[in-house]
Amino acid sequence: MAGNATSRVQVAPERFSLVKYDAGEIAAVVVELAELIGLSNPISVFVDETTPLAKMSAEVESMSSDAPIVLRLESGALEDTRHLTNFSSERARQRLGRVMLRARDRLRPDFADAPPDLELTNPQNSAWDVYCGGRLERLGIEVPTQRFRYDFRNRFGFSDEVDAVFDRLWASDDLGWHDLPTAT
Amino acid sequence: MRQFFPVEDLARDDRFVQTNMAERMADTRTAVDLKKTAKSRGASNRLTPDRHDASDAARSLMHGIMVGEIQALEGAGRTAHDFDAGDGSEGTIPFELKLDMARQAWDEARHVEISAKLSDWMGTEIGQFQENTVLFEAACSNDPVLRLAGVNRALEGLAIDVFTQMKEFGQLADDPFLEFCEDWMLADEVTHVKMGSDWLRRVTENDPDRRAKALEFQQVVDKLFSFGGARGESEESPIGLARRFRELAGFTDDEVDTIAEMDHEALEERKAAVRLAQESAGV
Numbered sequence: 001m002a003g004n005a006t007s008r009v010q011v012a013p014e015r016f017s018l019v020k021y022d023a024g025e026i027a028a029v030v031v032e033l034a035e036l037i038g039l040s041n042p043i044s045v046f047v048d049e050t051t052p053l054a055k056m057s058a059e060v061e062s063m064s065s066d067a068p069i070v071l072r073l074e075s076g077a078l079e080d081t082r083h084l085t086n087f088s089s090e091r092a093r094q095r096l097g098r099v100m101l102r103a104r105d106r107l108r109p110d111f112a113d114a115p116p117d118l119e120l121t122n123p124q125n126s127a128w129d130v131y132c133g134g135r136l137e138r139l140g141i142e143v144p145t146q147r148f149r150y151d152f153r154n155r156f157g158f159s160d161e162v163d164a165v166f167d168r169l170w171a172s173d174d175l176g177w178h179d180l181p182t183a184t
Numbered sequence: 185m186r187q188f189f190p191v192e193d194l195a196r197d198d199r200f201v202q203t204n205m206a207e208r209m210a211d212t213r214t215a216v217d218l219k220k221t222a223k224s225r226g227a228s229n230r231l232t233p234d235r236h237d238a239s240d241a242a243r244s245l246m247h248g249i250m251v252g253e254i255q256a257l258e259g260a261g262r263t264a265h266d267f268d269a270g271d272g273s274e275g276t277i278p279f280e281l282k283l284d285m286a287r288q289a290w291d292e293a294r295h296v297e298i299s300a301k302l303s304d305w306m307g308t309e310i311g312q313f314q315e316n317t318v319l320f321e322a323a324c325s326n327d328p329v330l331r332l333a334g335v336n337r338a339l340e341g342l343a344i345d346v347f348t349q350m351k352e353f354g355q356l357a358d359d360p361f362l363e364f365c366e367d368w369m370l371a372d373e374v375t376h377v378k379m380g381s382d383w384l385r386r387v388t389e390n391d392p393d394r395r396a397k398a399l400e401f402q403q404v405v406d407k408l409f410s411f412g413g414a415r416g417e418s419e420e421s422p423i424g425l426a427r428r429f430r431e432l433a434g435f436t437d438d439e440v441d442t443i444a445e446m447d448h449e450a451l452e453e454r455k456a457a458v459r460l461a462q463e464s465a466g467v
Contacts, residue, residue: 017465017467018211018212018213018461018465018467019213049213049467050213050214050218050467052213052215053215054237055236075213081244081312081313082312082313083314084203084211085213122234125236144309145307146304146306146307147306147307148307149307150243150305151307153359154238154357154359158357158358158360
């Protein structure tokens with residue numbers, strides 16, 4: 001595991017073989033985001049470099065502010081899509097920011113009922129992503145709104161009503177798990 | 185105006201980053217779950233809306249379609265321009281074939297515009313993904329008959345498979361534009377393949393060796409366009425082989441069977457290469 005100066009963030013593997021990523025660079029993005037989001041817990045990041053897919057998950061041991069957080073990412077989540085196998089700090093900020101906001105949500109009692117990330121349905125995933133996307137944008141991270149909107153439409157339907165739900169979710173800052181929409 | 189344009193000289197602005205097959209195949213990661221352990225990789229890799237990464241995968245494919253259409257436009261346009269009108273021998277092509285290529289270029293230009301608008305609708309920026317120039321490379325032969333085999337039958341055949349997949353995606357997701365647009369473009373692609381099949385037959389009517397060479401070239405290109413098994417009848421392939429529409433375009437059952445076998449070979453070869461590379465890297 002590669003640690004950063006504060007030793008709060010660990011990244012594995014330390015050296016990548018199949019992609020041109022640097023564990024220290026990933027750790028630096030996580031540290032920057034943790035400060036921005038207000039996350040003081042120790043964070044371990046595991047990157048699966050055998051796949052170009054981009055699934056991510058966050059696991060939080062308990063709701064305490066020193067409970068370890070584990071982020072698991074497939075390598076595509078951090079990839080520069082213009083130069084495959086290369087790291088993109090812009091994409092890393094968007095993707096890690098999203099999964100770290102989820103981790104922060106999980107530290108709240110009103111997210112206690114949320115299933116583990118890998119067990120979320122596609123609509124649950126999409127709704128939570130939209131809630132994270134809007135908050136990330138307000139934190140100053142550049143996020144492509146239309147991509148979130150298209151994903152949300154794919155999961156909830158292509159209609160004005162669904163777009164209105166998206167807009168409300170995108171603008172929200174203080175929701176609980178049961179405030180997120182579920183597919184009918 | 186200059187004839188026989190090499191792939192390196194294609195006109196692109198700085199939004200585009202180009203790659204080729206050698207670079208793509210050098211990436212030894214795979215979406216296929218070789219160890220059958222990862223939760224994110226289900227039994228099927230088929231591009232359908234129920235995949236967790238459906239929107240991202242659809243965006244990437246749509247961008248691939250858009251740059252593919254640009255290259256198809258360039259390929260058809262070059263064929264209309266590069267060869268003098270004649271009887272089809274000694275580097276000439278019948279004038280009517282030039283007209284068909286011009287019509288195809290017009291269709292492809294429309295497809296580029298449609299695909300760019302669909303990309304925008306799906307949240308993709310132009311140039312967001314790299315452009316594989318392998319499609320245009322199939323349009324660089326000095327023999328127009330090889331271009332017909334490579335572009336109109338292999339490339340446009342691939343387009344039939346891809347458009348069918350995206351049309352079904354749009355249908356299942358209930359996307360009001362995607363299914364409609366893909367359906368219209370699919371109809372054009374079927375026509376382009378049919379044009380290629382008809383012209384290839386007519387131009388080589390009295391030259392069986394040339395026809396055999398062209399069909400052999402098509403097989404080479406078809407295997408390349410399988411992209412290591414990304415297209416095929418296996419559930420591990422994101423893009424299926426659109427048998428019905430290929431039939432409408434003039435492919436025989438035997439020809440489609442041959443393509444399916446080559447796709448399967450390409451997939452197995454790719455899996456073996458990736459497995460070996462990952463074992464060597466110790467991951």
